[in-house]
Amino acid sequence: MSFERVAVIGLGLLGGSIGLAVQKHLPRVRTIGFDADAGVRERARERGLVHEVLDDPVEAVRQADLVVLCVPVGAMRLAAAAVAPGLSADVVVSDVGSAKQRVSRALAETLPGHTVIPAHPVAGTERSGPDAGFASLFAARWCILTPPDGAPEDKVAALTAFWQALGSTVEVMDAGHHDMVLAVTSHIPHLVAYTIVGTASDLEEVTRSEVIKYSAGGFRDFTRIAASDPTMWRDVFLHNKDAVLEMMDRFMGDLEAMRSAIRAEDGEAMFDLFTRTRAIRRGIVEQGQDDARPDFGRADHGKDTA
Amino acid sequence: MSFERVAVIGLGLLGGSIGLAVQKHLPRVRTIGFDADAGVRERARERGLVHEVLDDPVEAVRQADLVVLCVPVGAMRLAAAAVAPGLSADVVVSDVGSAKQRVSRALAETLPGHTVIPAHPVAGTERSGPDAGFASLFAARWCILTPPDGAPEDKVAALTAFWQALGSTVEVMDAGHHDMVLAVTSHIPHLVAYTIVGTASDLEEVTRSEVIKYSAGGFRDFTRIAASDPTMWRDVFLHNKDAVLEMMDRFMGDLEAMRSAIRAEDGEAMFDLFTRTRAIRRGIVEQGQDDARPDFGRADHGKDTA
Numbered sequence A, B: 001m002s003f004e005r006v007a008v009i010g011l012g013l014l015g016g017s018i019g020l021a022v023q024k025h026l027p028r029v030r031t032i033g034f035d036a037d038a039g040v041r042e043r044a045r046e047r048g049l050v051h052e053v054l055d056d057p058v059e060a061v062r063q064a065d066l067v068v069l070c071v072p073v074g075a076m077r078l079a080a081a082a083v084a085p086g087l088s089a090d091v092v093v094s095d096v097g098s099a100k101q102r103v104s105r106a107l108a109e110t111l112p113g114h115t116v117i118p119a120h121p122v123a124g125t126e127r128s129g130p131d132a133g134f135a136s137l138f139a140a141r142w143c144i145l146t147p148p149d150g151a152p153e154d155k156v157a158a159l160t161a162f163w164q165a166l167g168s169t170v171e172v173m174d175a176g177h178h179d180m181v182l183a184v185t186s187h188i189p190h191l192v193a194y195t196i197v198g199t200a201s202d203l204e205e206v207t208r209s210e211v212i213k214y215s216a217g218g219f220r221d222f223t224r225i226a227a228s229d230p231t232m233w234r235d236v237f238l239h240n241k242d243a244v245l246e247m248m249d250r251f252m253g254d255l256e257a258m259r260s261a262i263r264a265e266d267g268e269a270m271f272d273l274f275t276r277t278r279a280i281r282r283g284i285v286e287q288g289q290d291d292a293r294p295d296f297g298r299a300d301h302g303k304d305t306a
């Protein structure tokens, strides 16, 4: 089986990018979109994010064989409930939420009797809204599927093929493991970036204007991450609390060890850590998840951005 | 006064960039270079980082009216001692070290009777060595001078003009304040990035291969910073210990507050922080220290890299 009619619910960065990517890579698939926000729907029409933007969620999913929920994690239950009356019997309902265990549970509870196959494309930028999406967002990125036990194999295969067509490599894993992995590779980095930018904003000894001026020393990269959407990230931390707290404890323990090393002027401990961390960087560059060029190769990647 | 003969001691990222930038922007200035490492000297000759690379530090500074020490912070005293016998009476000795209070003291002690005007160009990349430098590294960046009390005004003015010629905007401040500002905008971000990459490397539940694969969720930006030179950064933390420890305590306090907010599922506290941090980002983009494009505008900036 393959999908012929895809409904995208939520037309921000992720929803818009899916719409554009499907139109580019799967030209025979019909795309229909809905967003709770009328302003977003209008802008989505202007940009042609999907073939057709409807004002009613029930109509938007009518006859769709794939529905992808692209709303903040905390709005997934509501978005699912809103489309439920229009779902056809053999539709696949999926999502793109950044946390999976709680979201999967919410979707399963809200849509009993339907096939729900949660997903998370590990691709993003710090921008959001209907102007943020672009067709190549998923190219050369990973997409994680977390099908529940007993999910129909042909439907998992169809969703896999769908993400592959958009340029991604698909990996299947358990929702709990997903949440642990992403806590490390995404949620803690965002939390740390937000916190450090907050710390810097509140200092008395150093003015904001100084923080801004001298940000090229490393800080500016944190501010980019810390410019991400507040609603999305609040929802992520509320919905991946356990894994985030666990990883945060590890990180804070390691940070305390570094504080002790600095206090003791233990240059060897610092040198050791600063050397070990290079191996992971090499892996990331080798595997194409970042680039050693000064622009990190993002110039090619987001070429068709707004 | 203006400089006619500039000696660059240490021909890595900073020294090489100064050599290339002077040749580009101040074509009448003669540049002479030295590095303690014979392999670096050879590569510096091949790349033409300076007009002339000498094998003897004393000869390298002979007749120079500006000597810029571009070695790791912990090697400044040694590098200064090595050139001391060749310094002319009215030379200006400067440096580019990332920490200023202890370095200034070391240079003043090592070179009594000479004019020492410490400096720190707030510009860098994660790369080091003689292949890393490029002429535009200092363009549109800030350079901080920390002249000691009583430094001759004409010499401070000449050093200011020198950095302006390389494309930088110069700011004068007290060495102690510099160390506090940079602890926030550079040293803590690096320490946090190194630590988080270390934490991620050591997990049992999440493999290194998973960390690498799913790094596009935010983690990869930390790995870039954590790929910076271990010697340089060990020296920075050893030489800016007090300010780093103070800022680290603030940051860790704020991180604990976020942990409590997550534990209490206090979405409002999170949303509030995640919103406040956007203002600083806007300032950085508006003031040209970063760019809102997906490649952060680095494509233009490092154009003539390697």
Ligand SMILES: NC(=O)c1ccc[n+]([C@@H]2O[C@H](COP(=O)([O-])OP(=O)(O)OC[C@H]3O[C@@H](n4cnc5c(N)ncnc54)[C@H](OP(=O)(O)O)[C@@H]3O)[C@@H](O)[C@H]2O)c1
Pocket: A009, A010, A011, A012, A013, A014, A015, A034, A035, A036, A037, A040, A070, A071, A072, A073, A075, A078, A079, A096, A097, A098, A099, A120, A121, A122, A123, A124, A125, A126, A127, A128, A129, A130, A132, A229, A232, A236
């Ligand atoms: N951003 C990333 O880097 C990234 C990466 C991977 C996955 N994700 C996940 O992708 C999802 C969407 O994120 P995004 O970055 O695309 O956010 P976004 O740009 O803010 O888009 C979300 C859109 O959904 C709309 N919406 C909110 N509640 C809705 C509802 N009940 N029904 C229909 N539409 C609703 C929002 O409208 P309003 O603007 O009016 O609220 C907004 O237009 C999140 O679950 C996030 O965790 C994000």
Ligand SMILES: NC(=O)c1ccc[n+]([C@@H]2O[C@H](COP(=O)([O-])OP(=O)(O)OC[C@H]3O[C@@H](n4cnc5c(N)ncnc54)[C@H](OP(=O)(O)O)[C@@H]3O)[C@@H](O)[C@H]2O)c1
Pocket: B009, B010, B011, B012, B013, B014, B015, B034, B035, B036, B037, B040, B070, B071, B072, B073, B075, B078, B079, B096, B097, B098, B099, B120, B121, B122, B123, B124, B125, B126, B127, B128, B129, B130, B132, B229, B232, B236
């Ligand atoms: N990297 C940045 O982003 C940045 C930004 C602003 C300021 N800074 C500061 O700039 C300085 C240089 O950093 P960098 O990034 O240019 O480092 P780098 O690329 O490693 O270059 C330093 C060079 O100095 C050589 N060296 C070491 N000890 C020496 C000595 N006693 N005499 C002569 N040469 C010696 C090193 O040789 P070996 O390779 O054999 O050790 C190396 O070639 C540091 O103080 C750093 O804090 C760096």
